Amino acid sequence: MTAALIVAIDGPSGxxxxxxxxxxxxxxxxxxxxxxxxxRAVGLxxxxxxxxxxxxxxxxxxxxxxxGEIGLEATGGGxxxxxxxxxxxxxxxxxxxxxxxxxxxxxxxVRRRLVAEQQRLGRRxxxxxxGRDIGxxxxxxxxHKFFLTASPEVRAERRTRELADRGTPRPLAEVLDEMxxxxxxxxxxxxxxxxxxxxxxxxxSTGRDAPAVVSEIEERVRRDRG
Numbered sequence: 222m223t224a225a226l227i228v229a230i231d232g233p234s235g236x237x238x239x240x241x242x243x244x245x246x247x248x249x250x251x252x253x254x255x256x257x258x259x260x261r262a263v264g265l266x267x268x269x270x271x272x273x274x275x276x277x278x279x280x281x282x283x284x285x286x287x288x289g290e291i292g293l294e295a296t297g298g299g300x301x302x303x304x305x306x307x308x309x310x311x312x313x314x315x316x317x318x319x320x321x322x323x324x325x326x327x328x329x330x331v332r333r334r335l336v337a338e339q340q341r342l343g344r345r346x347x348x349x350x351x352g353r354d355i356g357x358x359x360x361x362x363x364x365h366k367f368f369l370t371a372s373p374e375v376r377a378e379r380r381t382r383e384l385a386d387r388g389t390p391r392p393l394a395e396v397l398d399e400m401x402x403x404x405x406x407x408x409x410x411x412x413x414x415x416x417x418x419x420x421x422x423x424x425x426s427t428g429r430d431a432p433a434v435v436s437e438i439e440e441r442v443r444r445d446r447g
Contacts, residue, residue: 225251225343225345226348227347227360227363228245228246228251228349228363228438229350229351229360229363229365229367230349230350230351230367230368230438231351231353231354231355231356231357231367231369231417232351232368232369232370233403233404233407234319234400234403235380235400236369236371237379237426237431238351238352239255239351241351241426241438242255242351243255243299244431244435245349245435245438249349249439249442251347251349252346253300254293254339254342254343254349254350254351255300255351256339256350256351256352256359258293258300258302258313259335259338260322260325260326260335261302261313261314261321261322262289262302262309262313263282263285263286263289263291263335264313264321264325265313265321266285266304267281267321267325268317268318268321274320276324279328279330282330283328283330283331286325286334286335287330289305290303291303291335291338292304293342319403320402323403323406323407326353326410327410328412329412336358336359339355339359343360353407353415354414356421357413358413364445365442366420366421366422367421367423367424368421368422369426369434370417370423370424370425370426371425371426371427372427373397373400373404375426375428376400377396380400381393381396422438422441424438
């Protein structure tokens with residue numbers, strides 16, 4: 222029996238992981254599993270429960286994560302995310318929720334809950350998973366590991382355009398500062414930090430469009446699978 226195809230795409234915020242992973246999954250015929258959306262959903266729930274940053278009661282967040290139900294549903298236009306049945310697809314993309322996602326992802330109990338769910342989904346039907354620790358912690362056994370990055374300035378410009386398109390514009394300098402802060406937090410957390418090592422294929426998207434990046438990764442995956 223052929224093992225389910227798992228492709229890990231890790232990298233910092235704003236590198237284009239979601240766009241690339243979604244398109245790659247469609248080309249390979251496997252589900253797209255947005256792990257970042259899961260952490261954002263928990264972060265949103267934590268904020269809505271009245272918790273403020275920096276989080277002083279991590280156990281309260283663990284209880285939220287363990288009691289909540291996350292649903293991911295592919296749509297023609299992207300991904301619908303539900304928390305306890307409520308559609309939070311737009312709410313989790315609020316700029317403030319990026320910081321909440323980074324904060325809750327540093328809590329070990331939250332990571333245990335969500336990693337277990339990510340592994341369940343991947344083993345059920347394969348998938349392209351994007352995040353920060355897919356290849357090191359969620360599916361370390363997969364041979365298909367890619368680290369997608371770009372310069373901080375390019376990543377901030379992309380995120381600024383994305384926010385403007387959503388009707389929530391913010392100054393580029395503010396987005397860049399926030400992105401660097403999240404890079405630092407994600408890379409220095411004690412539990413499953415963002416890390417690039419020699420098990421990954423480094424893919425730099427600076428100066429490249431998404432289709433070119435998707436084609437490069439698809440070619441490598443198909444070649445490696447024979």
